[in-house]
Amino acid sequence: MTHLDPRGVAPGPIPARAGIGLRSVHHEALLADRPAVAFIEAHTENYFHEGGAAARALERARANYPLSLHGVGLGLGSAEGIDREHLARVRRAVVRFEPALVSEHACWGHAGGEWFNDLLPLPYTEEAAQHLARQVAEAQDFIGRQLLIENVSAYVAFEHSRLTEWEFLGEVVARSGCALLLDVNNVYVNAHNLGVDPAAYFAGLPAGSVREIHLAGHARNGALLIDDHGSRVCDEVWQLYRRALARFGPQPTLIEWDSNIPSLATLVGESQRADVILGERHGLAA
Amino acid sequence: MASLRELQQSFAAALRDPAVACAVFPPANLDVYRNNGRVAFRESLERKFPVLRRRVGEDYFRQLCLFYRERFPSRSGDLHFFGRDFPAFLDEQHAGGDYAWLGDLARLEWLRVECAVAIELPALDVDALASHSGESLEHLVFGLQPSLRLHASPFPVFSVWLNNQVDNAPPTDQSRADEYGMVHSRHDTVYVRPLAPPVFSFLSALAGGRTLGDAMTRAALDEAALTRSLRFLFSEGLVSSLAL
Numbered sequence: 001m002t003h004l005d006p007r008g009v010a011p012g013p014i015p016a017r018a019g020i021g022l023r024s025v026h027h028e029a030l031l032a033d034r035p036a037v038a039f040i041e042a043h044t045e046n047y048f049h050e051g052g053a054a055a056r057a058l059e060r061a062r063a064n065y066p067l068s069l070h071g072v073g074l075g076l077g078s079a080e081g082i083d084r085e086h087l088a089r090v091r092r093a094v095v096r097f098e099p100a101l102v103s104e105h106a107c108w109g110h111a112g113g114e115w116f117n118d119l120l121p122l123p124y125t126e127e128a129a130q131h132l133a134r135q136v137a138e139a140q141d142f143i144g145r146q147l148l149i150e151n152v153s154a155y156v157a158f159e160h161s162r163l164t165e166w167e168f169l170g171e172v173v174a175r176s177g178c179a180l181l182l183d184v185n186n187v188y189v190n191a192h193n194l195g196v197d198p199a200a201y202f203a204g205l206p207a208g209s210v211r212e213i214h215l216a217g218h219a220r221n222g223a224l225l226i227d228d229h230g231s232r233v234c235d236e237v238w239q240l241y242r243r244a245l246a247r248f249g250p251q252p253t254l255i256e257w258d259s260n261i262p263s264l265a266t267l268v269g270e271s272q273r274a275d276v277i278l279g280e281r282h283g284l285a286a
Numbered sequence: 287m288a289s290l291r292e293l294q295q296s297f298a299a300a301l302r303d304p305a306v307a308c309a310v311f312p313p314a315n316l317d318v319y320r321n322n323g324r325v326a327f328r329e330s331l332e333r334k335f336p337v338l339r340r341r342v343g344e345d346y347f348r349q350l351c352l353f354y355r356e357r358f359p360s361r362s363g364d365l366h367f368f369g370r371d372f373p374a375f376l377d378e379q380h381a382g383g384d385y386a387w388l389g390d391l392a393r394l395e396w397l398r399v400e401c402a403v404a405i406e407l408p409a410l411d412v413d414a415l416a417s418h419s420g421e422s423l424e425h426l427v428f429g430l431q432p433s434l435r436l437h438a439s440p441f442p443v444f445s446v447w448l449n450n451q452v453d454n455a456p457p458t459d460q461s462r463a464d465e466y467g468m469v470h471s472r473h474d475t476v477y478v479r480p481l482a483p484p485v486f487s488f489l490s491a492l493a494g495g496r497t498l499g500d501a502m503t504r505a506a507l508d509e510a511a512l513t514r515s516l517r518f519l520f521s522e523g524l525v526s527s528l529a530l
Contacts, residue, residue, distance in 0.1 A: 073363025
């Protein structure tokens with residue numbers, strides 16, 4: 001593993017290179033080994049609390065790496081509105097940790113007062129696009145930052161959908177002023193599960209809207225692909241990643257690995273693979 | 287055409303009950319979301335209530351997780367809060383029975399969850415008392431660590447918790463009397479400690495904002511016991527401020 005210069009790096013904008021998702025099992029190793037990754041991304045909700053080992057570890061890691069905060073709990077497409085308390089916690093985390101990027105998902109998460117704590121798919125309708133855009137704009141105003149909105153993996157589609165997923169996301173970008181976090185594995189999973197066409201998907205998204213890319217592994221369950229973030233990125237997703245870079249240009253790229261979490265060295269190895277491909281796009285020797 | 291709110295309500299209803307129709311295709315794939323939910327909520331409770339899980343066994347714990355979520359659905363997008371009502375739920379399930387102590391064991395484990403994310407203030411050394419004269423000592427009000435949680439139980443839940451840090455521990459004798467103790471964190475480690483009743487009373491009084499003299503009287507501590515209790519408080523890093 002290549003290591004960071006011991007003097008550390010100044011926190012700042014995230015370059016178009018590869019980073020890793022920070023998980024608590026790697027806190028100690030990341031602080032001790034300081035691998036040369038371009039940035040770290042943390043789930044915002046895991047750092048809502050003022051005290052505790054996790055928050056302290058992120059503060060220390062933050063001194064060495066640019067940070068992206070990635071929310072999984074706002075469910076901004078929920079018809080019943082935004083949980084203001086949750087949004088306030090996001091803002092406090094953003095003020096405290098000063099991330100270079102702040103992201104959330106194009107999904108919903110609660111109905112009838114019950115939270116499902118999952119990234120539930122939206123119907124691709126004008127009403128849903130307008131609603132999501134309105135709440136993304138509200139969240140951006142409240143937090144004081146542009147949000148990157150991520151496309152989610154889905155296992156069902158609504159019969160009521162009238163837009164394609166990329167038309168839907170384009171509408172949200174145009175109306176809210178947000179940017180996109182393109183999860184290439186999710187596009188691949190949706191292509192397999194729901195027949196989405198990745199080429200049309202990439203061609204249909206607004207060209208300048210993608211500011212970050214996610215890569216992850218998935219699992220097979222019968223005929224379905226499950227976005228479990230539990231294995232290496234597969235060859236087909238690496239191929240799709242090359243096509244995404246060709247369309248959207250080099251972007252900060254994150255390796256997500258949230259279940260069956262490997263050693264930090266393995267995770268960093270995956271990020272180096274993304275760096276090699278990014279280097280090809282930059283025209284650099286890999 | 288159904289509104290977004292109606293579509294989400296029918297989706298939510300179909301997640302809760304597979305017999306409910308929902309305008310998605312293929313509907314059978316809703317099982318993926320149902321399973322995701324079951325696993326995520328169960329794993330969240332497993333992390334928070336490890337000793338309870340050990341005591342009741344894997345199968346019963348899984349059943350409890352399912353029933354708990356039906357009775358107390360998640361009310362936040364932050365899973366940290368899921369499980370806050372688990373003690374009350376267990377009380378409902380086992381009131382008056384042989385397992386009435388499970389709720390209080392869960393209560394103790396939830397205190398650990400709270401402690402783990404509490405702020406840790408710089409701890410004072412016992413020498414901090416030296417700057418106060420003998421007369422002013424009794425009027426001192428102690429600022430204690432925000433992570434400190436005090437717990438009095440009619441059951442021996444501290445013994446249960448401490449005895450079950452390993453798999454297959456023998457059952458704890460439930461006929462033993464009530465127990466008192468505290469949970470606190472220091473240097474990112476959460477500690478569970480049983481306390482003698484007078485020390486518990488003393489700490490409770492201090493935590494409630496009583497003066498040192500008042501706390502000593504309430505706990506009926508003699509001078510020797512007071513000295514021991516103060517040494518304990520400072521050595522555990524529990525005191526963060528002193529004020530008159």
